[in-house]
Amino acid sequence: MIDTLPPLRAVLEAHGLTPKKSLGQNFLLDLNLTAKIARQAGDLSKCDVLEVGPGPGGLTRGLLAEGARKVLAIEKDSRAMGPLSEIQAAYPGRLEVLNADALDVDPLAHLTPPIRIVSNLPYNVGTELLVRWLTPPTWPPAWDSLTLMFQREVANRITAQPGSKAFGRLAILAQWRADARIVMELPPEAFTPPPKVHSAVVHLKALPEPRFPADAAKLQSIVATAFNQRRKMLRASLKGVRPDIEDVLTSVGIKPTDRPETIGLEAWCALARALDS
Structure with a gap:
């Protein structure tokens, strides 16, 4: 007892x-x-x-x-x-x-x-x-x-x-x-x-601080947008975020044809920073 x-x-x-x-x-x-x-x-x-x-x-x-x-x-x-x-x-x-x-x-x-x-x-x-x-x-x-x-x-x-x-x-x-x-x-x-x-x-x-730098609101927003259409390639699910989204994805080492569940945390944070700049 x-x-x-x-x-x-x-x-x-x-x-x-x-x-x-x-x-x-x-x-x-x-x-x-x-x-x-x-x-x-x-x-x-x-x-x-x-x-x-x-x-x-x-x-x-x-x-x-x-x-x-x-x-x-x-x-x-x-x-x-x-x-x-x-x-x-x-x-x-x-x-x-x-x-x-x-x-x-x-x-x-x-x-x-x-x-x-x-x-x-x-x-x-x-x-x-x-x-x-x-x-x-x-x-x-x-x-x-x-x-x-x-x-x-x-x-x-x-x-x-x-x-x-x-x-x-x-x-x-x-x-x-x-x-x-x-x-x-x-x-x-x-x-x-x-x-x-x-x-x-x-x-x-x-953790005392996040694993990788990123603006919290931007990271949450971009992740929610991508995973709301998780079967689509990122260039399609994120096309409403920025007209040049394919260039932004490529600039941080993400293939525009990738699907969201294949992208690791560090890359998501890099994308949030690139979209925030």
């Missing part, structure tokens, strides 16, 4: 809490697994932790048991407030709970650096939150690392290498400014209810 609180199945029964499909909820009830995910974030004893979508609080308990200085849990589902308040009572002064939509909250008002983000993200907002965390107005960001559960397909897209079908905008955004790797995989039967897909935990450690 990681603490003296009851098992999560008993918590769900006591509070009549069933997972809601509309909220993208799949509960992870094995406290050994939630503790293992918490450990993937490293030593938490000197960190504040942001958790989005705690549900009945399995991962929350893991984070607190692993010694997190403070956990800020943002949960949209008001039905989970009962279980979370019981965890608050067991860990006095170390858990703050906001009953809110994570897309509407500025968590930095509630946290003191160093900050780590550890979440079993609701499937329906996971990618949007990740993109927000990877694209703050200034870099380095407020967070040191992200340890996040996604559908395995999304995890593969974050960690993909050039030339693979999964390589695209998410890989470029993540790997430009962070070290990203898959640290755990979970089968559907680990969850209640079991989703139709496998899941994976991705750990992203923020």
